[in-house]
Amino acid sequence: MHIEEISKRIVKMLKGKKQDPVKVDIFFTEACNLKCKFCNYSKTSLSILKKEMKDEKILKLIDEICDLKVRIFGVLGGEPFMRKKVLLESMERIKKSGIAGSLVTNGTLISTKDVERIVKMEWDLIRFSIDGLEKIHDYLRGKEGTFRRVLQTLKKFYEFKKKLKTNFPTLEINFVLTNKNYKDLVNLLKKVSKFKIHFVYVLPMIELTPESKKLKINNPEKVNRWLEKAKIESDKLGIKTNLDEIIKKNLYLYSNQMEKIIIEKNSRLPACFLAWYTINITSDGIATPCAQWPKEGGVPIKKPLKEIWFNDFENFRKKMRKNLFEWCSRCCVPLVDENKEIKRMVEKYVGKSGKN
Numbered sequence: 001m002h003i004e005e006i007s008k009r010i011v012k013m014l015k016g017k018k019q020d021p022v023k024v025d026i027f028f029t030e031a032c033n034l035k036c037k038f039c040n041y042s043k044t045s046l047s048i049l050k051k052e053m054k055d056e057k058i059l060k061l062i063d064e065i066c067d068l069k070v071r072i073f074g075v076l077g078g079e080p081f082m083r084k085k086v087l088l089e090s091m092e093r094i095k096k097s098g099i100a101g102s103l104v105t106n107g108t109l110i111s112t113k114d115v116e117r118i119v120k121m122e123w124d125l126i127r128f129s130i131d132g133l134e135k136i137h138d139y140l141r142g143k144e145g146t147f148r149r150v151l152q153t154l155k156k157f158y159e160f161k162k163k164l165k166t167n168f169p170t171l172e173i174n175f176v177l178t179n180k181n182y183k184d185l186v187n188l189l190k191k192v193s194k195f196k197i198h199f200v201y202v203l204p205m206i207e208l209t210p211e212s213k214k215l216k217i218n219n220p221e222k223v224n225r226w227l228e229k230a231k232i233e234s235d236k237l238g239i240k241t242n243l244d245e246i247i248k249k250n251l252y253l254y255s256n257q258m259e260k261i262i263i264e265k266n267s268r269l270p271a272c273f274l275a276w277y278t279i280n281i282t283s284d285g286i287a288t289p290c291a292q293w294p295k296e297g298g299v300p301i302k303k304p305l306k307e308i309w310f311n312d313f314e315n316f317r318k319k320m321r322k323n324l325f326e327w328c329s330r331c332c333v334p335l336v337d338e339n340k341e342i343k344r345m346v347e348k349y350v351g352k353s354g355k356n
Contacts, residue, residue, distance in 0.1 A: 005071060021068060023277055030077070034141045066099065075101070076291065081109035088117060095122060102127065104127045106146065107130075107149065108150055108153070123169045130147070136181045140181065172200065185226065185230040189234050269350075272320055272328065272331075
């Protein structure tokens with residue numbers, strides 16, 4: 001994740017030295033082919049989809065990103081493969097520029113040809129959303145057959161990687177923890193281990209829909225017993241997870257309260273460093289520090305990204321030096337973990353005061 005490089009660039013910025021962004025994320029679309037119980041992308045209106053960036057605009061941004069000293073490029077959505085043509089072209093341009101690429105997908109729209117193309121370009125990381133075994137996963141994802149299809153996709157990646165003798169892309173899984181699926185995790189780990197899964201992220205559910213409120217966990221002792229079983233199984237299978245942290249802090253109880261995890265006492269450093277190393281670009285072409293930042297508070301991309309980063313983002317950084325915001329409560333666990341690791345490393349260089 002280039003944590004050390006991110007930290008060093010942040011230290012230089014805290015000293016007043018200009019640094020390029022380390023990471024750029026693009027939401028290729030807010031459209032999705034599934035109807036997940038805890039997600040609102042399936043309800044995205046046609047009027048919003050009509051405002052999404054044209055292929056030409058996205059490719060122009062990709063070229064700008066390649067010209068910056070960006071090290072990591074993230075593909076987000078919606079379901080990115082709803083815009084397969086421009087997505088794959090963008091991914092190839094990113095890899096030709098030597099930038100590390102990550103992608104989050106539900107895995108249901110990726111063809112055999114797509115898999116071969118992605119493996120051949122040596123894309124770095126794909127994270128698949130899988131929330132249980134077949135019955136539960138299909139229920140939570142709102143469409144029958146999704147579990148079977150994502151497993152077929154995992155199998156294709158495993159086979160092509162083996163055929164082409166490459167370790168890329170690294171395959172990981174996002175597992176959104178609910179009161180319906182916590183018992184499934186042990187057997188899901190067994191099911192996917194044959195595909196050489198590197199990491200399984202167990203994510204607290206963010207309450208975005210009325211249905212999601214019914215999926216909240218309210219029996220932590222019972223859930224933790226099952227998560228401890230899953231931890232034992234993951235260790236046995238050699239699959240890395242964030243289960244230690246989830247169990248230790250009962251993170252799944254902090255749905256829509258992640259700011260309580262982000263904030264650390266006795267530190268004068270910013271609680272979140274995203275504006276110091278990341279540009280997030282919405283599907284309709286607005287730059288923000290993160291995916292949760294409201295569009296109306298972002299910067300429409302009508303000038304070069306470099307200019308936005310060094311001017312407009314400085315205003316974001318000033319705001320984030322002082323406090324977090326209401327939307328920080330919906331932050332995702334991987335970003336929280338990444339931010340904590342960055343903060344620990346920055347503190348090594350400058351101390352908790354943020355000064356030498």
